[in-house]
Amino acid sequence: MKVLVIGSVYPRFQEDAEVPWLxxxxxxxxxxxxxxQVLAPAYKGLKSHDIDGTHVNRFRYAPASxxxxxxxxxxxxxxxxxxxLQLLAIPYIINGFFQCIRICRKWRPxxxxxxxxxxxAYIALGAAKLFKIPLVLNFHGAELLLIRKKKWVKPLLKFAIGQAQAIFANSSFxxxxxxxxxxxDVEWSPYGTTLEGASLPLASAADAASATPSSGGTPQRPEPHAINNKFKILFVGRHIERKGICYLIEAAKYLPRDKFEIRIVGVGDLTEQLKQQAAAVNDGAEIIFTGKLSPEDLANEYKTANVFTLPAIVDHKGDTEGLGVVLIEAMELGLPIVASNVGGIPDVVVDGESGILVPEKDPAALADAFKRLEADPTLIQKLLAxxxxxxxxxxxxDGIIERQVEVYKRLQQ
Structure with missing residues (x-):
């Protein structure tokens, strides 16, 4: 079976961290x-190439710069x-459209x-109709949230949905x-973890600080207090509005400084603004901005944390988390989760079962959840299980791909 995968982004070189889930x-x-085979746009003149043995067809749509x-x-x-940049949308679609036809004429997926x-969808439709190839559309949420801001997107998406033979969505949201x-009909097709061999045993809260491989190769978590007396709260992600980082910083006011530490990993448009907000928090948990980290340093942050948090919100544009794959990865690494009850997050975090959900934009609720976990190792043990x-x-x-392949096969019958 041959499948042509189309997307706006794909790794440009072997070490590129773009769309690791894809x-x-x-x-x-x-x-x-x-x-x-993959069809994706060029970036600054990038030509077609191979990644992991997969051919990536790059279509040009403007001068390289x-x-x-x-x-x-x-x-x-x-x-x-x-x-x-919106002026580039038309050549982007036109050039992608014809490149898709060329690939399908030659390769016949x-x-x-x-x-x-x-x-x-509009890059794919010409080839799909011309060569009678079934079309699967995979939604990730952002394109649907555009409708609130750009009303003209709605009829285009509605028409495209009607042309597809199958629809995938990353979350129930x-x-x-x-x-x-x-x-x-919509098929639920979430992401799995992008970690390789990094899974840690889901240990108790008292053992959830760091991991050191044993001679047998199974990571073990030593006592957190051997490293730091404070309960470490970890956030990892871009510093943008919908991540809700400002509410995490506000939650620090409700957390005793001698017991809690908030560590904020990543960078983004709001980094400096968030640092200024954190500097104004005189009492409460210490707040540390790590900046962008190497893979090794990021792994260490996960290993030495006690809880992972995603205080996401619905931002002023109506955008929010489509799924929250970072939560799945934190779970794989043996961290309990505290997250907001928005978007696709409830697909991952079932409140009281696989983590704790709190209302969005509620710093006091965030702080209360952290205090519950810090005080109750048994609760963390339950959530990790x-x-x-x-x-x-x-x-x-294995399960995600099995369901996808079943859909592919059904479309060929």
Missing amino acids: RTSIAHLKKAGVEI WEILTHEEGAPSKIASKPW DVIHAHWPFPH TAGKIKALRNV GARNRIDKCFTW
């Missing part, structure tokens, strides 16, 4: 016997800061799987948005 997904599809619409940051965010259907546009069950049930790549 790269991992394709690796698992290939492992299942599916032959894959202008090909910055995708990669490194979402296109909507780039357009917000550089409005002229059995299925076209287009991620982010706005605009990639995203699926609900799709069904509100058009009443169609529930997290393991949740991952095994819904977020293993």
Whole structure:
């Protein structure tokens, strides 16, 4: 079986950290016997190339110095800061459209799987119709949230949904948005972890600080207090509005300084603003900004943390977390979760079973959840066991890919 995967972003070189979940997904599809090619836009003149033995077809859409619409940051965010970039949307779609036809004429895939259907459904539709290739549209949430700001997107998406033979959604939240546009069957197709061999045993709270491989190769967590007396609260992600970091900083006021430490990993447009906010917190938990970390230093942050948090919100544009794959990875690494009850997060975090959910924009509720975990190792032990069950049930790549391949096969019958 041959599948052409279309997306706005794909790794440009071997060490590129762009869309690791998509790269991992394709690796698992290939492992299942599916032959894959990728169609993605060029970045600053980048030519077609191979990654992990997969051929990546790059289509050009502007002079090399202008090909910055995708990669490194979402296109909507780039357009917000550089409005002229929206002029590239038309050549982007046209050139992608014809490149898709060329690939399908030569390679003849059995299925076209287009991620982010706005605009990639329109890149795929010509080849799908011309060569009678089934089309799968894969929604990740952001394209649906665009409707609130750009009303003209709604009829385009509604039409595209009607042309597809199958629809995938990364979360039940995203699926609900799709069904509100058009009443169609939607397959839930989340992401699994992108970690390789990093899973840690789901230990008790008292053992959840760091990991050191034993001679047998199984990571073990030593006592946290051997390293730091404070209960470490970890956030990892871009510093943008929908991550809700400002509410995590506000929660520090409710946490005793001698017991708690908040560690904020990453960078983004709001970094300096958030640092200023944190500097104004005189009492409460210490707040540390680590900046962007190497893979080794990031792994150490996970190993020495006691809890992982994602205090996400629905931002002023209506954007929020489509799924929260970082939560799955934190679960895999043996950390209990505290997160906001928004977007696709409840698909991962079942309150009281695989983590703790709190209302969005509620610093006091965040602080209370951290205090509960710090005071009750038995609760963390229960949540970690529930997290393991949740991952095994819904977020293993073998299960995700098996369901995808079943859909592909059904479309060929």
